[in-house]
Amino acid sequence: PRSIWLSRHGESMYNLEGKIGGDADLSPRGEAYARSLPSLVDQSIEPGQTLTVWTSTLRRTIQTARYLVDKHGRQLPWKALDELDSGVCDGLTYEDIEAKYPEDFKARDDDKYNYRYRGGESYRDVVVRLEPIIMELERNEDILIVTHQAILRCIYAYFMNVPQERSPWMEVPLHTVIKLTPRAYGTIEERWKADI
Numbered sequence: 001p002r003s004i005w006l007s008r009h010g011e012s013m014y015n016l017e018g019k020i021g022g023d024a025d026l027s028p029r030g031e032a033y034a035r036s037l038p039s040l041v042d043q044s045i046e047p048g049q050t051l052t053v054w055t056s057t058l059r060r061t062i063q064t065a066r067y068l069v070d071k072h073g074r075q076l077p078w079k080a081l082d083e084l085d086s087g088v089c090d091g092l093t094y095e096d097i098e099a100k101y102p103e104d105f106k107a108r109d110d111d112k113y114n115y116r117y118r119g120g121e122s123y124r125d126v127v128v129r130l131e132p133i134i135m136e137l138e139r140n141e142d143i144l145i146v147t148h149q150a151i152l153r154c155i156y157a158y159f160m161n162v163p164q165e166r167s168p169w170m171e172v173p174l175h176t177v178i179k180l181t182p183r184a185y186g187t188i189e190e191r192w193k194a195d196i
């Protein structure tokens with residue numbers, strides 16, 4: 001592909017409460033990010049260039065992409081872009097998890113890449129379910145993806161040639177557009193941070 005644009009969803013109500021998983025709406029700040037996204041993206045494209053917008057099937061990514069889709073007009077929701085499934089821990093805070101499932105909490109810290117939530121997924125599982133997405137990305141041009149931190153870590157690691165075992169620890173900031181341009185000698189990375 002020529003370039004791939006990546007963004008996390010805007011801040012959600014669950015982010016504010018420190019809860020993981022779920023299907024929460026955007027917070028007011030997340031909504032402000034959604035509104036600022038078209039002009040932020042404008043800074044990274046050629047005049048008149050349009051992007052196809054991919055989201056997960058969860059409300060927070062669809063809401064984040066809303067204004068961008070109004071402008072660019074093409075949107076595709078993918079189940080394969082949904083957040084890492086935290087199984088029985090869905091809707092809990094990390095403090096809740098540590099109190100309720102102390103052994104799991106430690107096991108995850110010891111081997112975050114392979115740790116699979118009870119009834120949920122590991123990062124290794126996510127890398128496998130992202131394979132069709134990566135294949136589509138290799139085929140298509142000018143895709144902007146609005147998805148979740150764990151998913152973006154794996155996509156980013158793939159294009160930046162970082163070993164996947166390191167992806168669970170990478171920081172993908174909120175309210176930032178990342179543009180990756182693969183080249184023969186490595187991937188060029190540019191970032192635009194929203195002023196909100």
Ligand code: G3H
Pocket residue numbers: 020021083084148149150151168
């Ligand atoms: O909000 C949850 C993140 O996307 C994944 O967090 O560092 O626990 O895998 P994690």
